[in-house]
Amino acid sequence: MSEMFAKVALLGVGLIGSSMAHAMRRAGLAGHIAGYSHRIETVDLARTVGFADSLYTDAAACVKDADLVVLCTPVGTFKALAEEIAPVLKPGAILSDAGSVKGAVIRDVGPFVPEGVHFIPAHPIAGTEQSGPTAGFAELFDGRWCILTPPEETDPQAVAKLKAFWEALGSNVEVMDAHRHDLVLAITSHVPHLIAYNIVGTADDLENVTEGEVIKYSAGGFRDFTRIAASDPTMWRDIFLNNKEAVLEVLGRFGEDLSALQRAIRWGDGETLYNLFARTRAIRRSIIDAGQDTASPNFGRGEKK
Amino acid sequence: MSEMFAKVALLGVGLIGSSMAHAMRRAGLAGHIAGYSHRIETVDLARTVGFADSLYTDAAACVKDADLVVLCTPVGTFKALAEEIAPVLKPGAILSDAGSVKGAVIRDVGPFVPEGVHFIPAHPIAGTEQSGPTAGFAELFDGRWCILTPPEETDPQAVAKLKAFWEALGSNVEVMDAHRHDLVLAITSHVPHLIAYNIVGTADDLENVTEGEVIKYSAGGFRDFTRIAASDPTMWRDIFLNNKEAVLEVLGRFGEDLSALQRAIRWGDGETLYNLFARTRAIRRSIIDAGQDTASPNFGRGEKK
Numbered sequence: 001m002s003e004m005f006a007k008v009a010l011l012g013v014g015l016i017g018s019s020m021a022h023a024m025r026r027a028g029l030a031g032h033i034a035g036y037s038h039r040i041e042t043v044d045l046a047r048t049v050g051f052a053d054s055l056y057t058d059a060a061a062c063v064k065d066a067d068l069v070v071l072c073t074p075v076g077t078f079k080a081l082a083e084e085i086a087p088v089l090k091p092g093a094i095l096s097d098a099g100s101v102k103g104a105v106i107r108d109v110g111p112f113v114p115e116g117v118h119f120i121p122a123h124p125i126a127g128t129e130q131s132g133p134t135a136g137f138a139e140l141f142d143g144r145w146c147i148l149t150p151p152e153e154t155d156p157q158a159v160a161k162l163k164a165f166w167e168a169l170g171s172n173v174e175v176m177d178a179h180r181h182d183l184v185l186a187i188t189s190h191v192p193h194l195i196a197y198n199i200v201g202t203a204d205d206l207e208n209v210t211e212g213e214v215i216k217y218s219a220g221g222f223r224d225f226t227r228i229a230a231s232d233p234t235m236w237r238d239i240f241l242n243n244k245e246a247v248l249e250v251l252g253r254f255g256e257d258l259s260a261l262q263r264a265i266r267w268g269d270g271e272t273l274y275n276l277f278a279r280t281r282a283i284r285r286s287i288i289d290a291g292q293d294t295a296s297p298n299f300g301r302g303e304k305k
Numbered sequence: 306m307s308e309m310f311a312k313v314a315l316l317g318v319g320l321i322g323s324s325m326a327h328a329m330r331r332a333g334l335a336g337h338i339a340g341y342s343h344r345i346e347t348v349d350l351a352r353t354v355g356f357a358d359s360l361y362t363d364a365a366a367c368v369k370d371a372d373l374v375v376l377c378t379p380v381g382t383f384k385a386l387a388e389e390i391a392p393v394l395k396p397g398a399i400l401s402d403a404g405s406v407k408g409a410v411i412r413d414v415g416p417f418v419p420e421g422v423h424f425i426p427a428h429p430i431a432g433t434e435q436s437g438p439t440a441g442f443a444e445l446f447d448g449r450w451c452i453l454t455p456p457e458e459t460d461p462q463a464v465a466k467l468k469a470f471w472e473a474l475g476s477n478v479e480v481m482d483a484h485r486h487d488l489v490l491a492i493t494s495h496v497p498h499l500i501a502y503n504i505v506g507t508a509d510d511l512e513n514v515t516e517g518e519v520i521k522y523s524a525g526g527f528r529d530f531t532r533i534a535a536s537d538p539t540m541w542r543d544i545f546l547n548n549k550e551a552v553l554e555v556l557g558r559f560g561e562d563l564s565a566l567q568r569a570i571r572w573g574d575g576e577t578l579y580n581l582f583a584r585t586r587a588i589r590r591s592i593i594d595a596g597q598d599t600a601s602p603n604f605g606r607g608e609k610k
């Protein structure tokens with residue numbers, strides 16, 4: 001693969017920023033990779049890992065002359081960062097991000113984008129429960145989807161270029177509007193994270209079951225939920241504060257459905273339970289067939305030899 | 306390891322029954338392993354896999370002369386099976402099970418246990434989302450906990466023998482009363498399964514998000530839930546019908562906690578969200594330290610190379 005951008009600036013060098021850097025290097029996509037983080041400790045750690053050509057604690061210095069700028073910090077920081085870097089963005093550059101919500105990003109960043117800069121929000125649907133500069137790896141985006149949500153008036157050539165870039169990072173790319181993105185992600189990511197955090201919290205708070213018991217017997221199913229409930233708290237707080245409407249809508253549906261199950265249990269209605277439990281299997285099958293999860297039992301945790 | 310029982314009868318040769326057979330063979334624990342299943346197709350399949358010395362579609366024939374009998378079918382079938390085999394149980398034999406609930410098993414099976422037979426309910430906290438005779442493997446129980454819930458008057462020597470047996474299968478063993486088991490498992494297994502089934506059902510029912518979208522973007526978190534929502538529907542229906550009280554109690558707490566989160570999202574209360582999200586990480590750390598899950602990102606699904 002040949003160079004697509006002479007200079008790429010990554011604002012935020014955690015899991016997503018560092019993985020993008022590794023994947024860019026793997027494919028030779030950038031002449032120069034500049035990274036920014038707001039704490040000097042993070043910059044030092046990123047330097048040790050060595051995925052960037054230059055590193056800064058000053059965002060404006062980092063984006064100077066960059067042909068592609070990607071915001072990779074928690075979405076609650078985007079507005080201030082956009083305001084800070086707007087004056088130094090290079091005409092003709094693409095300004096993008098990796099934030100997990102898209103409507104709020106357009107609302108927060110859009111007003112600061114200077115004439116001549118192409119603003120194309122993006123969201124790679126790939127991640128792990130780990131964070132920081134040491135968590136990244138080049139294969140993170142391989143075979144996963146990346147969603148672009150360009151505002152209507154965006155230059156199609158710039159969109160095509162960013163699409164090609166994400167494909168070169170290993171992703172499949174889909175374009176949709178920001179509102180639809182936020183609704184789809186509410187069900188495929190945001191509400192699942194919320195209920196995982198919630199069940200782990202509930203378990204932690206029960207007075208009549210000890211934490212030791214919860215931990216010992218977690219292989220009964222609970223442990224699966226603790227993985228996503230171990231994700232970065234700042235990132236997830238910002239997601240829920242910025243996708244309120246869609247999350248509350250899906251959560252309302254989840255609650256109604258759960259009440260129906262609760263009622264079925266109370267009244268011993270085995271048929272209702274069986275019918276739901278029998279149809280959910282098909283969805284997992286489809287996810288495996290679509291290459292979005294492993295078919296190995298227990299996610300191939302390595303117990304079956 | 307030397308032989309512990311001359312003949313072991315497994316009533317049910319699905320995931321749990323076949324895994325027990327494989328693990329018994331690995332350690333040489335049984336002189337003869339007899340298996341039963343109620344459908345001839347399952348018996349034929351079990352014969353092909355070859356983990357049993359004899360196979361039956363007649364439960365009474367299977368348990369004849371057995372020193373250890375283990376019920377490994379869905380818990381809703383235990384009562385009828387117990388009634389059927391009671392007359393032929395060998396005096397001095399141990400009658401046990403692998404059912405995921407324990408109070409209901411004592412209620413359903415207890416009355417049929419003949420004088421001189423040791424009835425010791427058990428529950429291995431180990432499984433996968435797969436089922437049937439081909440799903441089993443010898444390592445399933447390694448490092449996992451098995452809970453025994455002997456009624457009060459049970460012979461301590463028989464309990465010690467069954468404990469040693471499960472340890473030889475690879476498990477750690479804990480003894481507790483059936484009521485406590487059912488409460489602990491409600492939070493560590495039953496309610497997590499219920500909410501996983503529920504969110505997958507909710508996703509399937511949304512009119513404004515297509516199934517194709519749910520599948521494509523499932524790597525955002527949703528896919529984790531589909532694994533346990535792919536578990537056997539009959540088994541899980543029987544669990545909820547037989548652990549009603551504890552499941553409804555824990556579900557009530559889960560619902561209250563979720564309402565508080567919903568309210569925090571609605572009112573933009575980032576602090577409440579952050580505080581919960583920050584404390585749940587510690588529980589995952591403890592589960593990993595206790596050897597009950599892998600530390601690899603994404604459960605080591607094999608994406609990080």
Ligand SMILES: NC(=O)c1ccc[n+]([C@@H]2O[C@H](COP(=O)([O-])OP(=O)(O)OC[C@H]3O[C@@H](n4cnc5c(N)ncnc54)[C@H](OP(=O)(O)O)[C@@H]3O)[C@@H](O)[C@H]2O)c1
Nearest residue numbers: 012013014015016038039042072073075099100127131132
């Ligand atoms: N993790 C995922 O699964 C995933 C998936 C898709 C998209 N995303 C999105 O990608 C973005 C980054 O996520 P990540 O997982 O890479 O997070 P991460 O590993 O926690 O890294 C976050 C980065 O942002 C910086 N940062 C944190 N607070 C900041 C602040 N107040 N001002 C300036 N910089 C700050 C951090 O620097 P310091 O350490 O110096 O504070 C770090 O460089 C988020 O918007 C998230 O929604 C995440």
Ligand SMILES: NC(=O)c1ccc[n+]([C@@H]2O[C@H](COP(=O)([O-])OP(=O)(O)OC[C@H]3O[C@@H](n4cnc5c(N)ncnc54)[C@H](OP(=O)(O)O)[C@@H]3O)[C@@H](O)[C@H]2O)c1
Nearest residue numbers: 317318319320321343344347377378380404405432436437
């Ligand atoms: N899977 C887990 O994660 C797990 C973990 C711990 C404990 N358990 C408990 O272990 C037991 C077995 O679970 P499993 O996962 O091994 O299930 P499985 O793989 O579905 O196997 C179930 C076995 O029970 C037989 N069976 C089903 N319905 C029957 C009926 N009406 N009458 C007689 N036999 C019947 C099946 O035979 P046919 O195919 O011939 O019907 C099969 O041999 C359950 O009580 C469950 O609660 C399961």
